[in-house]
Each structure stands twice: as C-alpha cells, then as structure tokens.
Amino acid sequence: MGNADIRSLAALSEVEFGDLAGSIVAVDAHNWLYRYLTTTVKFTRDGAYTTSDGREVANLIGVVQGLPKFFEHDITPVFVFDGGVTELKTDEVDERREQRERYEAELAEAKESGEDSARIATLESRTQRLTDTIHETTRGLLERLDVPIIEAPAEGEAQAAHMARQGQVDYVGSEDYDALLLGAPYTLRQLTSKGNPELMDFEATLAEHDLTWEQLVDIGLLMGTDFNDGIDGVGPKTAVKLVREHGDLWGALDARDAYIDGAELIRELFLHPDVTDDAAFDTDIHPDMDAARTYVTEEWEVPADEVARGFERIEESLVQTGLDQWG
DNA sequence: CACTCTTA
C-alpha cells in the first residue's frame, strides 16, 4: 500500500518562498487541518484546547498560527472544503475508503493506547464529533478573516486540482501525492514547514517517465491508492514497467493475472472527479480582526495568549503586503 | 507521510 510511492516518480524541486509572492494557492482544507491536529494537538495536554462543553477547537489555533505564513510571503490561500454529498457513482468507492480509514484509526488508537474496545469506541465517537466542530469553526474563522473559501462538490483535493488546471489558482497546496494523480499542474508541499516549499510538477513528471496522465493514474492504482490496495509485489519500478510494456492498467493487470476491485471507478475518480467550474472567490482580503478575535477567544473560549501572536502577525503581514487596506 | 531496517 502507500501513496508515498508516487513520490519516487514525481518531478520535485525546491522553491523559495520569495518566488511565490503574489500567487494564489488552493489549499485542501481537510489536508491542511489534519496536519495541525496531528502535530499541535498531539503534543499538548489533553483538553488544553477544549471548550467548557467539551468541544475540541485546536484547529482555531492552527488556523491563526498557520495563516501568517501565507500572508507574510504575499501568498493568497483559497481554502477548499470537502462537499458533504457524494455523487452516486462514487458512493461505493467512498464508502470503502471511509471504512478503511475508520478501521485504520481504530487500529492505531488501539495499538497506541493498548486499551479495550470500550475505550476505542469512546475515542471513535469523539473523533467523529471533532470533525464537525472543526469544519464549522474553521469556516467561521476564515469567513471573519475574509479568507476565500470554496465548497467542493465532493473531494476538496480534486476541486483544488481542477481550479489549478483551469488557471483559477497558481498552485495546489497539499502534502498529499494524490494531487499529482488528479493532474494538478503544480503542487506545493511543506508550505507550513520551516524550510523551503517543495514543488511537484505534473507535466515534468509525465515527461520524465514518458507517460500519459491515464498511465500515471494506472501506475498509481497498481501501487495502491487511498481507494484500493496495490498489487502484491508491485512498487514504483515494476508499476511503471508494467504500464509501459502493456500500455494501460488492463494490460498490466492481465499480465500479472491480477484484479483491482472497482478499478474503473477509482480511475474516473482521478481523471474525471466531481468538480465545479463555478468556484468563484475574491482575493481582495479585508479581515475583520475584532470579529475574528472575539470569535476565537470568546465564542470558542480559546485562551487569548494562545492566539495573540498569530493575530498580530496576520495584522502586520496584511498591512505590509498591501493585501489589506482595511475595510 | 518520512525515515530506517529487513527480506527476497
């Protein structure tokens, strides 16, 4: 399994933040938040970022701390959220993936804590509730900060890639290698890390291996994606070889006498995902800092000192880069 | 997901 295998095929290069000034980046909100919830939250004491009625709001701190990175480098983020309703034809695959994710989360918790099934159930329900609040409050904060939000019909990642393909944005911002299979022309990774961002070039990747987009997706399926397990004994090298020798997924599977459940659907998910052309947004950002502060520290009871510096940086960077003229 | 170690 493993999507990271795609990394070994991807055309990657290091870029400077300075080179990104003035650009627009479509950020997969779910992906971006996940990063904070697995780092920031995980290393702090339990309940530190929880409201009196038990709602986890660590994401608010994450957003406040993460946004300055964009603004200080004159990058406009556009946050793309997953759609709630999935199309009929993708239901089957989505369900399978969700099932797997649930299973994996459960397994991870169990392994980590060594707890019994009752404890696992508690953790699971908490995780479920967490998700709703996180998305709700992230939207709430971004709205007050006037940061563009796009609601994707289905997968946020796919919508972000589509917007990049349409030229609506300059880059997709994601840690996920799926962006490459989705045909995102340029994907930026490590936007939130200390060092320089990493650029993933779609066309260069195809050219480097002399592949079509379809073939790249087929290689992904052979190695395994979020939606399917790969073929046993097939990694990046073998997958490329198989597709090159046999033309496409079907030829490769035939040669290996292998089968991938739902392969047609998964293929379509990457090549023709459910996206919209009507994703409009305004990059002229006029944040209501007071409203944002009130929302975070009063409405959601986040200790003011946790977000003070972040809000300061947002204010300063917006004034400096001229993104904001105050409204 | 990255890094490292083990195995074929």
Added chain:
DNA sequence: TAAGAGTGG
C-alpha cells in the same frame, strides 16, 4: 535493487 514492514511524528 525493489518491495514491504515497522516506527515515530
């Protein structure tokens, strides 16, 4: 050399 398993973040 390639793939898979394991672990830490």
